[in-house]
Amino acid sequence: MAFSEYFELNKLTPRARPILKWAGGKAQLLPQLLPHFPKQFNRYFEPFLGAGAIYFALDAKCPAIINDANPELYELYLVLRDHPNKLTRLLDKYARKYSENFYYDLRASQPRSPISKAARFIFLNKTGFNGLYRLNSKGQFNVPFGKREKCPQLYDSENVKRVTERLKKSQIKNCDFEKVIQMAKKGDFVYCDPPYSPLSRTSSFNSYTAGGFSDAEQVRLKNACNEAAKRGVFVAVSNSSAPLILNIYGDWRVHFIKARRSINSKSHLRGPIHEILTTSWEMRPKNFNSLRSRLEVCHP
Ligand SMILES: C[S@@+](CC[C@H](N)C(=O)[O-])C[C@H]1O[C@@H](n2cnc3c(N)ncnc32)[C@H](O)[C@@H]1O
Numbered sequence: 001m002a003f004s005e006y007f008e009l010n011k012l013t014p015r016a017r018p019i020l021k022w023a024g025g026k027a028q029l030l031p032q033l034l035p036h037f038p039k040q041f042n043r044y045f046e047p048f049l050g051a052g053a054i055y056f057a058l059d060a061k062c063p064a065i066i067n068d069a070n071p072e073l074y075e076l077y078l079v080l081r082d083h084p085n086k087l088t089r090l091l092d093k094y095a096r097k098y099s100e101n102f103y104y105d106l107r108a109s110q111p112r113s114p115i116s117k118a119a120r121f122i123f124l125n126k127t128g129f130n131g132l133y134r135l136n137s138k139g140q141f142n143v144p145f146g147k148r149e150k151c152p153q154l155y156d157s158e159n160v161k162r163v164t165e166r167l168k169k170s171q172i173k174n175c176d177f178e179k180v181i182q183m184a185k186k187g188d189f190v191y192c193d194p195p196y197s198p199l200s201r202t203s204s205f206n207s208y209t210a211g212g213f214s215d216a217e218q219v220r221l222k223n224a225c226n227e228a229a230k231r232g233v234f235v236a237v238s239n240s241s242a243p244l245i246l247n248i249y250g251d252w253r254v255h256f257i258k259a260r261r262s263i264n265s266k267s268h269l270r271g272p273i274h275e276i277l278t279t280s281w282e283m284r285p286k287n288f289n290s291l292r293s294r295l296e297v298c299h300p
Contacts, residue, residue: 003034003058015056016162019080019122019155021131022051026193026238030057032257036277038234041189047177048193049073060166067173067180070133072121074174079118081167084160090119091154098151103127107141126154181224186232194221196275197242215244222248229280236279245276253282 018027026033030053042063046055049068058064068074079087094106107124111117125131128143136142173180177192184190195213218239225235238257239245246254255277 003037007031014158014162015058015060016166017056017156017159018051018053019076019160019163020051020125023131023133024193024196025051026053027051029257029259030054033238033277036255036279037191037236038189038281041234042187043184043189045180045184045188045190046193047180047190048195049077050193054191054193055170056163056166058166060169064170065173065180065183066170067175067177069174069176071174072117074172075114076118076121077167077172079114080160080163081172083115084164086115087118087122088155088157088160090115091122094119094123095151095154098127100145100147103145107143122154126152177221178224181228181235184228184231184233187234189234190225190228190236192221192225192235192237194218194237194239196240197245199240199242199273218244219248225280234279234281236277238275238277241274241276249276249278252278252280254278 018025033054034057044055044058044062044064045066046052046064047067049055049066050073052066055064055066066077094102103124106120107128109120111120124141124143125133127146127148129146132143134141134143177194181190181192194217197215197218221237225237229235237249239249241256257275257277258272259275260272
């Protein structure tokens with residue numbers, strides 16, 4: 001039972017939670033998403049990990065292969081797995097230095113050691129504006145200071161222990177999603193949470209990596225998922241309800257998920273929107289087209 005009893009079991013033995021605040025993070029959507037996932041499978045694959053809300057909700061014993069193209073994120077997970085104490089000691093030091101000047105000094109720095117890089121990443125994520133991750137055209141992190149009066153909690157010691165244990169039982173990768181999806185075999189479960197297709201051309205936030213994620217990338221992802229589904233892999237994909245996505249996943253079951261996006265620099269664009277979860281192994285309901293036409297797509 002990899003996910004199905006999550007809410008009951010989590011009360012008895014809490015599982016790890018994401019360390020970072022991440023655009024598109026799935027923590028708040030767990031109650032809507034988990035019931036749609038397969039009850040049983042062999043290995044769990046997450047090719048677009050981000051902060052890993054779904055991965056961390058997984059049964060601790062389930063073997064997992066996790067991946068993100070963002071090299072800083074990858075290195076952070078390696079440090080959390082191998083050197084959690086050194087990392088938290090450095091974060092304590094940073095918390096004592098908390099100020100706007102310290103934020104910009106650290107942002108401008110280019111540390112070499114993996115532990116300093118990981119501490120910088122967490123500090124900027126927790127104290128920067130709205131938990132955004134944004135790179136400029138030179139690949140430099142350019143999010144402004146979050147202007148909180150006091151330093152927010154940078155980590156929770158118990159959670160770091162759980163995260164370390166979970167990561168020790170996983171393969172951690174830093175490559176393109178296609179390579180990871182190709183590794184999945186019959187009976188495995190692949191959950192994809194790619195950068196979303198924009199609902200309108202001005203609303204796009206999909207620049208977690210310097211290259212962005214184009215329409216052609218969305219089609220390449222669907223092709224890789226189709227190949228996996230043909231091998232007998234369970235594949236589920238989250239995305240926006242943009243017309244492109246409803247079209248390319250037209251042959252899969254589509255579930256509409258009510259979401260509230262909090263990461264947007266403009267507060268009036270932080271309201272509720274519909275996104276989708278699409279699954280390769282279920283039949284589409286006969287009334288899909290009427291469901292689709294009733295969908296209130298919110299175009300910000
Ligand atoms: C929507 S976020 C995932 C959010 C995650 N589910 C969570 O709960 O935090 C998408 C992630 O895909 C990663 N990404 C972008 N392009 C990628 C690619 N070609 N291959 C693998 N990962 C990629 C980004 O770095 C980003 O972390």
